[in-house]
Amino acid sequence: MAFSSGERMKEARSLQNVRLGTYYVVQMPEPDDFEFWRERARALVQCDVPPDRIAWVEPGGNGDLFSHGERRAPVPPADARPVRANRRFVNLARNAILHSEPERFALLYRLLWRLQGTPRIMEDKADPDVRRLEELDKAVRRDSHKMHAFVRFRLVEPQEGEEPGEEHYVAWFEPDHHILRANAGFFMRRFANMRWSILTPQGSLHWDTETMREGPPAQRGDAPGGDPMEELWRSYYASIFNPARLKIGAMLKEMPRKYWKNMPEAALIPELVAGAQRRESAMVEAGSLEFEERPETLPAIDKAIHACRKCPIGLLDNTAVMGEGPDNAALMIVGEQPGDQEDLSGRPFVGPAGQLLDVHLERAGIDRRAAYVTNAVKHFKYVQRGKRRLHQSPGAKEIDTCRWWVESERAIVQPKLVLAMGASAARGMLGKTVSISRVRGAPIALDDGSELWVTAHPSYLLRLEGPAREEQARLFDADLAAVKERLAELAEAP
Structure with missing residues (x-):
């Protein structure tokens, strides 16, 4: 359809009014009406109306605040260009429009407007508008998940x-x-x-x-307050509650207290949690979470850790990895936990971190074959992602539980010096978390008369690049050199 010169002048004056300060006011009929928003947004883009000249009003909102502006919905010209929006934007927008953020309509239009000139803007993870859209989408998906669950x-x-x-x-x-x-x-x-x-x-x-x-x-x-079936459900919930898997922080993150009042089983949670904590405290006071007598040989420890299910890591699809080396080694090297390759091979430090450790030990003049090498945690903690098993750091409770085994190893080997690599290994030796930067480079006396030296874990170096990696490698070499020197002094001591 062709426009007359008068019609074109009228359209030009309309767009000029927009540029001079005229607002288009879009009153949303429903807070979640994506189709209505998309129809209006497409027309506004085709009429070249910039984002700062549109007021999007929530249902029940006061559109009269903009009564001085142009409230007539613009009609795109017949030859208007198609509006471009990729699938990623549309999928995120459909979800984000459900958010309670009042500015969500304006955000969506601003991104749609920018997409016309920058079609690949949605690939820019650092863009503030894209990041905000992703945040809205994530919050809505999380809210939907809570609704399904609670x-x-x-x-x-x-x-x-x-x-x-x-x-x-x-x-x-x-x-x-x-x-x-x-x-x-x-x-x-x-x-x-x-x-x-x-x-x-x-x-x-x-x-x-x-x-x-x-x-x-x-x-x-x-809503009703309850029904006879709830008592049966509460009995079932109490029977399946597993205190060994209790993580209060994670539970509250996944099931915030605001939902408890709607859930019949929620009334039991405080007492179940308190009971689990009382039971754990009693077990700790009794000695290392109800372990049997301490094994007297390394093969006995090896057999026992394969049967250990004292923490959730031992319940994963993995295999315990025993330490290896002489049972009278002067040096005991302790890492965090086995990795994927260690779990598959059944040997400690054979993966990338172990290979890097070998390089630095050789550089320091330390013979790995003469050292006893083990880990603070005996099973591989991971999360499954497709066919891959991604490493997860063990928690404090898991490290403290596994102290029984690493202390049993130390009692048998009786090393003169223990090298703990990483914060988890240090906690496994000391029973508390320490800052590596504060304690590295100096001996810490242990209760059996041996010395503990703390350094970084080789995997930390693997995660760094450039100057940062070079600096940490230098510090790691210095720590190993100090350990080598101290071992020589201890060997000469009477």
């Missing part, structure tokens, strides 16, 4: 007009974002044959096994 339905009495045999279940949930409608399909599929309602402060959903309908916002008092 919605608890309770049976309610039949309502007026319902047959006594028609069971109706109601749940109360308080989402952080506008995720209710977006997650309707999940609950419809999961509870297809159950009549249920989900009530939230933002709105409600009702499913009668055939039709989904929306309802108005609700209050906490509109």
Whole structure:
């Protein structure tokens, strides 16, 4: 369609008004209406309306604040260029628009506007707008995950007009974002044959096994307080609660306290946690978490660690790795834990970190074959990513539990000097966390009369590059040289 000169002048004046300060006001009908936003945003981009000339107003917001501006929705010219938006932007935008951040509509439009001139902007991880969009998307996905995990339905009495045999279940949930409608399909599929309602402060959903309908916002008092099945569920939850796997920080991160009031089992958590802590304290006071008598030989330790399941690492699909070396070595070298290659081979320090250690030991004049080499933790801690097993550092409790084994090794080998490489190894020797930078380069007396020297772990050097790696390698060599010199002094001592 061709435009007359008068029409083109009118359009030019409209765009000039935008540049001079006229605002287009877009009143959103729903806070999660992506299709409406996309339709308006596409038209605005085609009419060359910059982001700073648009006011996006939330449902129920005061659009009158912009009454001085141009509120007529722009009509793109017939020959307007298509609006470009890649799949990554669209997927993130669909989710991010569910966020409760009032500026989300403006953020999305600003990125859409920039995409027209910079099509690959979404690949720039350092771009502030891209990072913010990813943050909104992540928060919404997390909120949806919490809804899937923590919605608890309770049976309610039949309502007026319902047959006594028609069971109706109601749940109360308080989402952080506008995720209710977006997650309707999940609950419809999961509870297809159950009549249920989900009530939230933002709105409600009702499913009668055939039709989904929306309802108005609700209050906490509109949901039932409990039903007879909850006592059975609490008994089951208490029976499967595993204190050995308890990590309070991780539990609160995954299940924040705000959700507890909606979950029947949550009332048991404080006492279960307290009971687990009391049990752990008693075991520590009794001596190393209920271990049997200390093994008297290295082969006995080797056999015992393969059967050890005292911490969660031992429950993974891995194999315990025993230390190796002379049982009367003057030097005992302690690392953090076996890695992937050590786990597969059953030998300590055979992977990249071990190969680098060999280079530096040879440079310092230390014969590895004359040393006893082991780890503070005997099993490989990892997380599975596809076919790969990615290293995870052991926690303080896991290191403290495994101290029983490394102390048993030290009691048998009776080294004159122990070299702990890394913070985990140092904790395994001392029972407390220390700063490597503060304690390296000087001996620490141990209770059996031997000396502990602390340095960095070779894997730390592997993670560095350039001058930083050169500097840390220099410090590592200096530590090994000091250990070599001290070993010579101890050998000459009467």
